[in-house]
Amino acid sequence: DAGVIQSPRHEVTEMGQEVTLRCKPISGHDYLFWYRQTMMRGLELLIYFNNNVPIDDSGMPEDRFSAKMPNASFSTLKIQPSEPRDSAVYFCASSISRNEQFFGPGTRLTVL
Amino acid sequence: EDKVVQSPLSLVVHEGDTVTLNCSYEVTNFRSLLWYKQEKKAPTFLFMLTSSGIEKKSGRLSSILDKKELFSILNITATQTGDSAVYLCAVVHFNAGNMLTFGGGTRLMVKP
Numbered sequence: 001d002a003g004v005i006q007s008p009r010h011e012v013t014e015m016g017q018e019v020t021l022r023c024k025p026i027s028g029h030d031y032l033f034w035y036r037q038t039m040m041r042g043l044e045l046l047i048y049f050n051n052n053v054p055i056d057d058s059g060m061p062e063d064r065f066s067a068k069m070p071n072a073s074f075s076t077l078k079i080q081p082s083e084p085r086d087s088a089v090y091f092c093a094s095s096i097s098r099n100e101q102f103f104g105p106g107t108r109l110t111v112l
Numbered sequence: 113e114d115k116v117v118q119s120p121l122s123l124v125v126h127e128g129d130t131v132t133l134n135c136s137y138e139v140t141n142f143r144s145l146l147w148y149k150q151e152k153k154a155p156t157f158l159f160m161l162t163s164s165g166i167e168k169k170s171g172r173l174s175s176i177l178d179k180k181e182l183f184s185i186l187n188i189t190a191t192q193t194g195d196s197a198v199y200l201c202a203v204v205h206f207n208a209g210n211m212l213t214f215g216g217g218t219r220l221m222v223k224p
Contacts, residue, residue: 033212043155043200043214056211091154100146101212103154 002026004104006092012110018080021107024073025094033101034067034077035091043091049075082111114139116203118215126223129191133218135201136183145177145184148200150217155200158186191222 005024013019025032033048047057052069060067064083069075079086087110093101116137125131135145144162148155159168161177161184168175172191177184188195198217205211 042216043202045212045214048212100157100160102157106154 004092004094004102006090006104006107008107009105010108010110012112013082014112015083016081017111018078019082019086019109019111021077021090021092021109023075023077023092023104025075025092026096026102027073029094029096029102030072031095031101032069032075033093033095034075035093035103036088037091037106038088046077079109082109084111087111114203114205114211114213116201116213116215118199118201118218120218121216122219122221124221124223125191127192129222130187130189131191131220133186133188133199133201133220134183135185135215137201137203137213137215138182139203139205139213141206142179143204143206146202146204146212147175147184147186148202150198150200151196158199188220191220193222193224196220196222 004026007022030051034046035043036046037043044059046059047067048055049069052072065079067077089106089108091106092104095101119134144160146160147158149158159175164177164179172189175186198219200217201215202212
């Protein structure tokens with residue numbers, strides 16, 4: 001099993017640009033989670049999906065952030081426009097049981 | 113407000129020592145508590161605890177949950193340098209959908 005796959009692994013962009021992060025969950029998992037991790041705020045849950053449907057997006061910081069899950073094997077997290085304070089590591093995780101979550105390797109985003 | 117608090121924030125020990133990490137929580141509709149180990153990459157799952165007083169054990173690591181006093185501990189015996197990591201505690205709770213709230217983590221450093 002390849003585990004949760006995220007791309008890109010690193011992204012450096014300029015303020016104002018659109019950023020799209022991608023995630024492929026583990027096959028058969030019906031929950032998908034997006035997290036952001038920073039030194040200041042630790043690990044924060046942004047949004048999660050169940051069977052491709054967004055269940056709770058109350059963790060999304062503002063309207064510049066959006067997430068989609070068009071099918072069971074793919075999800076995107078988009079930031080438009082990006083700002084320097086969005087710099088963080090973004091993790092995607094999936095689970096089959098709503099409890100034990102398996103994390104992807106993360107995308108390190110730097111917004112200049 | 114739901115919160116998960118871990119202590120200590122950081123800990124430095126020598127190989128062979130035993131350490132105890134603490135996680136206390138205040139959440140509505142508690143479901144389970146998870147422990148993760150995070151080195152320089154994504155968190156990896158250690159334990160899931162749902163019932164009070166039942167110890168989960170994996171090698172030198174063990175964990176137990178007290179749902180009356182709202183806390184959990186993670187014990188590591190005979191520590192090794194490879195145990196150096198940030199240990200994260202997370203609580204699964206139901207609040208308009210299943211949510212996961214992470215604590216700030218305990219940074220453990222094991223010196224040779």
